Amino acid sequence: MSADKENVHNRIAVLRAERGVSRRDLATALGVHYQTVGYLERGEYSPSLHLALRIAEFFEVPVEVVFSLRPFPRLGSAP
Template sequence: MLRAERGTSRRELAEALGVHYQTIGYLERGEYSPSLSLALQIAEYFDVPVEVVFSLRPFPRLGSEG
């Protein structure tokens, strides 16, 4: 969601983080859990706390009542 909001492509984010662009897709689909280092890099890239990007509990779907 952060990547889409900021208009960043998977390839751009991957290059900034030093990972393969497919890794970003795996992360977004929940098919891959990042290392702590990568999680912190992603949070730093978007200038948000790591909890905004990663959580142990699923995020509510957009538009759902909370």
């Protein structure tokens, strides 16, 4: 199994866009600085398990819908 340089991939930006939530609004709901949301979205920071679970809970989806050890397929790409 390739660790892909230990990166944790996420769909935070996609989920935010789908729901019309700003970085600042998400950060406020999570109790983090809005720049932290940007770092997470760009993959510059991996969340703690607690933060990852809180993000998934905020979007009301399972944590594996938000985070993955493998890159998510691009939207509109064939299976």
